[in-house]
Amino acid sequence: MPKLVIPRKAVYRLSLYYRVLERLNQNRIETVSSDALAKAAGVKPTQLRKDLTYFGQFGTRGLGYKVESLLAKLTGVLRTTRFQPVILVGAGNLGSALLRYDGFAKEGFEIIAAFDSRPEGAKTDNCKVPIQPVEQMKEFVREHSIKLAILAVPGVAAQEVTNQLVEAGIQAILNFSPLILQVPPHVVVNNVNLAIELENLTYFIT
Amino acid sequence: MPKLVIPRKAVYRLSLYYRVLERLNQNRIETVSSDALAKAAGVKPTQLRKDLTYFGQFGTRGLGYKVESLLAKLTGVLRTTRFQPVILVGAGNLGSALLRYDGFAKEGFEIIAAFDSRPEGAKTDNCKVPIQPVEQMKEFVREHSIKLAILAVPGVAAQEVTNQLVEAGIQAILNFSPLILQVPPHVVVNNVNLAIELENLTYFIT
DNA sequence: CTGTGTGAAGGCTTTCACAGCC
């Protein structure tokens, strides 16, 4: 499976298509054209078709795509990507908000543990997962072979915590801290900075 | 001001540079080279220099950039983008989490009002802003000339709420709902889907 | 005739290589 020749953005869009297909499937829609699917996903039809051909031929010419079968194919492609255990580090303002957020669980990601430097200070109301002291983090990651971490600590602590996560064997980090993390090549990082998203939007306001 | 010829991504990175410069400034660092600044922002030095030249010449050859003066220049470029009033629509799980999150305020964005279809059902503890019924949203947006909205409603309601926001005069939407919003060309949308970010990460895990 | 699959063309960004200035 030549993962590496596929554009990152194409993989990202696959997740978009997947979600649209789920909706279509729930609505008992059996087939969909690349035009319709692309519009719902916010991309051009040719791009959708191109993206899909990176992974194979899924459509029927003159007809379109069978929703259920395409969904199954994409599930196959993204199969490793779901139902992964995740830990959360940093249960401050944003961290505890993310803990309460049930959107991850709905999409197949369970936050199985949370860590903070001051666990007693965190707002643990409504949280199903207890917040443990950060000193126990490394051992936990090793013991449970965790690969995925959500990082929501303040900037000053971010790199130090990252180093520990990497040492413990973490392979991917969803980084909410306002710092670019320095990691070895085998570790993947996606950055989310909500304030920058807002700022960026306003730049294009007339 | 030829805003339109500047790549979107370059504008986005400007926000990254801005944040790094703020840190440097706080640490009383007076000058910085493109190499150092680029590394801290997670980009290549040449890219940083190229990005900056879209907006002018800010550096001194042989020396680097003066932190304070570059900061001032970028503030000028991004000036319209800060201290904008924002409203939040949808105070469910994610919405109320975002309300409690103080990261927006820290970066100059104040959420001045929140709306929900069932305001009494929302968890308003710890929230400084009262949650109003969504029926009052349009009037509020018009009256206060709000341009920016954060959308955190369920997928089924997202397009309908968006239509109302657009009618009321909203110009930019930070969309957390799992739907691609159909909007007129003068309205800008940035999509944030935390579950997809996680899913995307895991694709690259070995 | 409808709608997918795909090599080729096009466009946008990034990177390079080096000129220019301190």
Next chain:
DNA sequence: GGCTGTGAAAGCCTTCACACAG
């Protein structure tokens, strides 16, 4: 010598045009 500024080249991704299948 050090480091920025920048036109040119390269690279990547998107879009086109049309072949091909149902």
